[in-house]
Amino acid sequence: MKRFLLRRLLWFALTLFAVVTLAFGLMRGVRGGPFDGERPLPAAIERNLRASYHLDWPLWKQYCEYVGPLELGEHGARALGGDGTQVFGGVLSGDFGPSFRYRDFSVNDILAQSLPISLALGTLALVFALCVGIPAGLASALLRGRSLDVVLRLATSLGIALPNFVIASALLFVFALVWPVFPVAGYGSWRHLVLPAFALGAPFAAYAARLVRTGALEVLAQDYVRTARAKGLPESRVLLRHVLPGALLPVLSWLGPAAAGVLTGSLVIERIFAIPGTGSHFVNSALNRDYTLAMGVTILYTALVYGFNLLVDLSYGWIDPRMRAGGEE
């Protein structure tokens, strides 16, 4: 168990290193900088700006400064009225540096503001997906071939096949315009999060339902379920104690990719519903060459996805005694 955790943490470090290096290389390798605008800045101003962010340093030096809290010589441009402090505290010390586009904001500030919103939205969407998907899949498996099963299967196919912005705009149209129970967009109260969470979670609910249906059908055909029934267990107990855990296993292993998918989907959903979350910052920052912000979001999301996957792997041992977490290879 300890070895397993240790190894996973090592891989985590490696993955983060790969992401940081790749993202850094991509961002800096491309022409065009964070200070490009409609109107080119006077050369002297641009030079000073670049100097104050250390963009005039050689690339390896910038990289070292970005990654770690290292002493790399003179800091800051005192001539500009800077306080002469380090531009980046270094990712290793948890400081993602200043944002290049949002002056006076550090990436940490922006993330601290937007991440709770995105996390709330994502969690709500996943919870919704599981709360709808699992019962739907179970019902579909129990009533196989009946009309409810057919309807549910059609609904899951649609949920998987439609892009989430189509679902979002349909929801908006019905529940915000025709029958205005929820606000159209923005963020403030829980009511603002209902429609986005629905739209974000719908494809995942559909996928979960499909997984549960397949899993439950497989378990229902097992001998131990027949034995449980033959011994006279009440049907509810058979379902909850014997069928459901088996049917949930595929869902569990899918949760990792699903979490990554929810983060991806939130890029779109946050934009449609004008939610000031991390996702909307990411797209803008990648296009605006706000190097530090884009990299900060990417690093953060990598860590989130990785951490979530780790939790999922650990929970295997808890739900399925056959699979100990250590027996991976």
Added chain:
Amino acid sequence: MNDAWNALRANRAARVAALFLLALALASLFAPLLPLPSPAALALRDRPLAPAWPWEHFGAHGFTPEYWKLSWIDSQLVALRERIFGDWQTGPWLGTDAKGRDLLARIVWGSRTSFEVALLASLTSLVIGVSWGAVAGYAGGRVDNAMMRFVDLCFSLPFVFLVIFLIGVVNEYRAELERDFGIDRETVFYVLLGAFTWLTMARVVRGQVLSLKKREFVEAARVLGASRPRILFAHLLPNVLPVVLVYLTLTVPAVMLYEAFLSFLGLGIEPPKVSWGLLAVEGAEALTPLSFDWWLVLWPSLAIAATLLALNVLGDALRDALDPRLPELRR
């Protein structure tokens, strides 16, 4: 293999799905030949027209051959179409968009882009995934371990974010790409999508190769003196094909959804070209309290949903036909 084919043909849903996909493929292949209005010519004074039944408004004269840059074959097909149909074109059976462009024409022409994305991206993922997985599975030992750890590493990357980065890079160099290499931005885009969906393919293929390489026929080939590449390509890969085929039917819908997703963010296909993703985006934006142009969102969504549904049905049937005990493939 023959049994599988028969089982597949006996499945009615699969037959319908296959026929539907075939019809779509033909329509999109021969789009320039169909008497559709131009998908790119603007009629800015028109309000968006609601769909009209074919018997109410069957067609009209006044076709303007206005397209984006077409390939030589396509322009020949357009010329042929003008010889056959003259300037006659179909009516607004599915309505028009706010710029007066016929939606049916845009869906048919958009299917070309969407299928192109799907095919090229799937092909890329196929080539990378199959060769990676096959080599890892066949080599075994340390090589296998290292190669699969690399796949694990890629799995934990938030790849969409890297794709967005990369598309930003490609956009920056699009002029050079076109001038020096003759590659347009879209091709790079398709390949990029494919290059990020090969991971599961590699895992699936590796698993298959691992179990296959212990079988007698591989042993026999080795005894007969076949070289390692020959065993891999002539003996192992053909046997992996069914599984790969099943997995491909899952990759194509995933790629099409990604295309829609990126088009929504403004990073995918650019106007005047159309794709289904772009059409769905335009439709979703048209639903406002002021205008209720439902057809703009309904038809493109229906096209996407029906195609993806057909692919899923076909994939499921293929899986059942090839091996009833094959476990549900995870994405």
